[in-house]
Amino acid sequence: xxxxxxxxxxxxxxxxxxxxxxxxxxxxxxxxxxxxxxxxxxxxxxxxxxxxxxxxxxxxxxxxxxxxxxxxxxxxxxxxxxxxxxxxxxxxxxxxxxxxxxxxxxxxxxxxxxxxxxxxxxxxxxxxxxxxxxxxxxxxxxxxxxxxxxxxxxxxxxxxxxxxxxxxxxxxxxxxxxxxxxxxxxxxxxxxxxxxxxxxxxxxxxxxxxxxxxxxxxxxxxxxxxxxxxxxxxxxxxxxxxxxxxxxxxxxxxxxxxxxxxxxxxxxxxxxxxxxxxxxxxxxxxxxxxxxxxxxxxxxxxxxxxxxxxxxxxxxxxxxxxxxxxxxxxxxxxxxxxxxxxxxxxxxxxxxxxxxxxxxxxxxxxxxxxxxxxxxxxxxxxxxxxxxxxxxxxxxxxxxxxxxxxxxxxxxxxxxxxxxxxxxxxxxxxxxxxxxxxxxxxxxxxxxxxxxxxxxxxxxxxxxxxxxxxxxxxxxxxxxxxxxxxxxxxxxxxxxxxxxxxxxxxxxxxxxxxxxxxxxxxxxxxxxxxxxxxxxxxxxxxxxxxxxxxxxxxxxxxxxxxxxxxxxxxxxxxxxxxxxxxxx
Amino acid sequence: xxxxxxxxxxxxxxxxxxxxxxxxxxxxxxxxxxxxxxxxxxxxxxxxxxxxxxxxxxxxxxxxxxxxxxxxxxxxxxxxxxxxxxxxxxxxxxxxxxxxxxxxxxxxxxxxxxxxxxxxxxx
Numbered sequence: 001x002x003x004x005x006x007x008x009x010x011x012x013x014x015x016x017x018x019x020x021x022x023x024x025x026x027x028x029x030x031x032x033x034x035x036x037x038x039x040x041x042x043x044x045x046x047x048x049x050x051x052x053x054x055x056x057x058x059x060x061x062x063x064x065x066x067x068x069x070x071x072x073x074x075x076x077x078x079x080x081x082x083x084x085x086x087x088x089x090x091x092x093x094x095x096x097x098x099x100x101x102x103x104x105x106x107x108x109x110x111x112x113x114x115x116x117x118x119x120x121x122x123x124x125x126x127x128x129x130x131x132x133x134x135x136x137x138x139x140x141x142x143x144x145x146x147x148x149x150x151x152x153x154x155x156x157x158x159x160x161x162x163x164x165x166x167x168x169x170x171x172x173x174x175x176x177x178x179x180x181x182x183x184x185x186x187x188x189x190x191x192x193x194x195x196x197x198x199x200x201x202x203x204x205x206x207x208x209x210x211x212x213x214x215x216x217x218x219x220x221x222x223x224x225x226x227x228x229x230x231x232x233x234x235x236x237x238x239x240x241x242x243x244x245x246x247x248x249x250x251x252x253x254x255x256x257x258x259x260x261x262x263x264x265x266x267x268x269x270x271x272x273x274x275x276x277x278x279x280x281x282x283x284x285x286x287x288x289x290x291x292x293x294x295x296x297x298x299x300x301x302x303x304x305x306x307x308x309x310x311x312x313x314x315x316x317x318x319x320x321x322x323x324x325x326x327x328x329x330x331x332x333x334x335x336x337x338x339x340x341x342x343x344x345x346x347x348x349x350x351x352x353x354x355x356x357x358x359x360x361x362x363x364x365x366x367x368x369x370x371x372x373x374x375x376x377x378x379x380x381x382x383x384x385x386x387x388x389x390x391x392x393x394x395x396x397x398x399x400x401x402x403x404x405x406x407x408x409x410x411x412x413x414x415x416x417x418x419x420x421x422x423x424x425x426x427x428x429x430x431x432x433x434x435x436x437x438x439x440x441x442x443x444x445x446x447x448x449x450x451x452x453x454x455x456x457x458x459x460x461x462x463x464x465x466x467x468x469x470x471x472x473x474x475x476x477x478x479x480x481x482x483x484x485x486x487x488x489x490x491x492x493x494x495x496x497x498x499x500x501x502x503x504x505x506x507x508x509x510x511x512x513x514x515x516x517x518x519x520x521x522x523x524x525x526x527x528x529x530x531x532x533x534x535x536x537x538x539x540x541x542x543x544x545x546x547x548x549x550x551x552x553x554x555x556x557x558x559x560x561x562x563x564x565x566x567x568x569x570x571x572x573x574x575x576x577x578x579x580x581x582x583x584x
Numbered sequence: 585x586x587x588x589x590x591x592x593x594x595x596x597x598x599x600x601x602x603x604x605x606x607x608x609x610x611x612x613x614x615x616x617x618x619x620x621x622x623x624x625x626x627x628x629x630x631x632x633x634x635x636x637x638x639x640x641x642x643x644x645x646x647x648x649x650x651x652x653x654x655x656x657x658x659x660x661x662x663x664x665x666x667x668x669x670x671x672x673x674x675x676x677x678x679x680x681x682x683x684x685x686x687x688x689x690x691x692x693x694x695x696x697x698x699x700x701x702x703x704x705x706x707x
Contacts, residue, residue, distance in 0.1 A: 363669040363670050364669075371600075373693075378604050378605060381608075406691050
């Protein structure tokens with residue numbers, strides 16, 4: 001289950017990582033694309049420059065070829081006088097200016113400019129020379145033309161042109177080599193960049209594949225765990241003997257188990273989609289329905305509501321009591337409430353039986369005791385006239401023990417009522433000092449039987465506690481009577497009030513023998529009494545302190561004691577202070 | 585001043601103890617009846633100043649007897665005190681809601697019964 005929930009947590013983390021990964025990959029791709037694009041542009045430019053360099057060299061060689069054509073045509077015409085030999089001259093002459101212009105236009109090396117100007121000048125000289133010789137031949141002065149050619153001027157021009165062209169070619173070659181080297185370096189850079197990008201992409205893809213693979217495995221595992229959990233929960237849901245129903249925040253039933261359907265006498269499919277309020281005894285007003293749903297709804301933080309009793313209605317219209325506890329399950333799709341419903345008919349029947357039993361036992365025990373205690377009391381009180389001293393003593397024994405039986409029955413019934421939650425507590429503000437004074441007055445006669453007086457110390461006038469007055473009186477009576485029983489004859493039992501914040505405390509103290517160490521842990525147990533050698537047993541039921549603890553606990557307080565053998569005993573009772581009353 | 589006290593209870597021993605207890609007050613004249621119907625008839629004839637009425641009785645129980653007494657004009661205004669061993673708070677409240685003036689618990693202190701009744705007569 002834990003691993004499955006970890007997988008689920010992993011699944012929950014993935015979207016963030018995926019988004020981050022996608023962002024990183026996209027960023028890398030974008031940057032790489034931009035870099036590669038720039039690199040490709042640079043490469044393209046470099047290759048264009050290399051190509052232009054090649055072309056420029058070719059144009060330079062082409063210019064030289066044109067001059068050679070011009071020279072060839074010129075010499076051929078001069079030698080033969082045949083117009084046909086002028087064709088290469090004419091062709092070259094027509095192209096050479098354009099070629100030089102193109103060379104000027106496409107010149108990308110400043111070092112070429114002087115050479116190009118030289119070539120241009122030489123071209124002009126060469127053309128003038130060629131035209132001169134051709135004009136001479138055309139005018140019948142071929143011999144002059146030959147002599148002109150033989151002077152070597154044309155050759156000199158050509159030689160010089162070849163030198164300049166060769167120099168230009170060298171410059172272009174060097175430029176070409178530089179550009180080629182640049183292009184090569186750029187190509188390598190591009191190659192490495194592409195390679196790096198591919199490696200990054202491969203790594204990212206591998207990482208993504210691994211993560212995806214793990215996510216798929218985790219998701220499958222989580223799915224299997226969820227399936228198993230769902231199957232288990234469905235089995236529990238179907239097998240539960242209590243009715244279970246799920247509904248949305250409007251009360252519309254989404255699902256219910258077989259026990260629920262059976263309890264109400266419906267088929268499961270009849271209830272799905274119905275409102276859960278149809279299963280309870282409710283007035284038809286909308287406000288009542290809404291109030292009921294809000295009552296039914298649990299703590300929005302998901303804690304189960306306390307068990308509440310409602311009247312339920314079966315399909316045949318009969319009603320029965322149910323105990324309902326609801327839990328709220330927040331889901332991404334909305335709120336879901338799960339209600340566990342138990343037929344309370346049997347519980348209430350048992351409660352009624354217990355209540356009737358307690359009442360019956362109470363009556364059946366008390367009825368004969370009324371006669372016994374009443375008769376003894378009358379005789380002991382002198383209502384039957386004077387009786388012999390010995391008989392009087394026996395009557396007193398019988399009377400006091402019948403009183404003891406009455407107290408025992410009362411205590412047993414009281415403690416049964418408290419433990420079963422059937423004792424009624426009517427909580428109200430009770431002035432503590434007044435309650436103690438009344439209890440002292442009530443128990444004064446009892447104390448006098450033991451030769452013990454009670455004293456309430458000054459103080460605590462404003463202390464008011466939240467308590468049931470009758471139950472508080474019972475607590476005080478039990479503590480005062482206990483203290484009197486265990487006090488030395490002629491001694492005094494003191495009561496002190498210590499007001500506090502939120503809780504007020506009172507203490508009942510005696511100066512009796514104290515509580516033995518081995519009894520301290522059992523002092524509040526039912527029917528627990530210390531060894532006879534340490535007490536004067538004068539009618540204790542063994543339930544008094546148990547009742548004190550139960551009542552004080554139910555009132556929201558606490559009881560404790562301090563005692564050491566030979567040092568007396570003090571019982572401390574703390575009770576909730578009534579609000580808005582002066583703090584001491 | 586003499587007061588007439590009628591005690592209705594199906595338990596003979598308790599009737600005897602109660603009568604003796606009540607007669608400790610010299611101003612009390614006491615009669616006892618063993619059942620609800622007997623008590624209703626005696627009350628109509630004798631017109632007591634207060635009726636002590638047991639709850640658990642065979643046949644006509646205490647609450648039914650009270651209702652009968654209230655139906656009779658001559659007994660409708662007589663104060664009635666239930667005396668019962670069924671002393672749970674909810675039961676006491678129920679008996680008071682039926683119109684009883686008070687509810688005494690059994691077993692009762694025989695020396696205190698008469699003074700308690702006098703308090704309700706004079707109160």
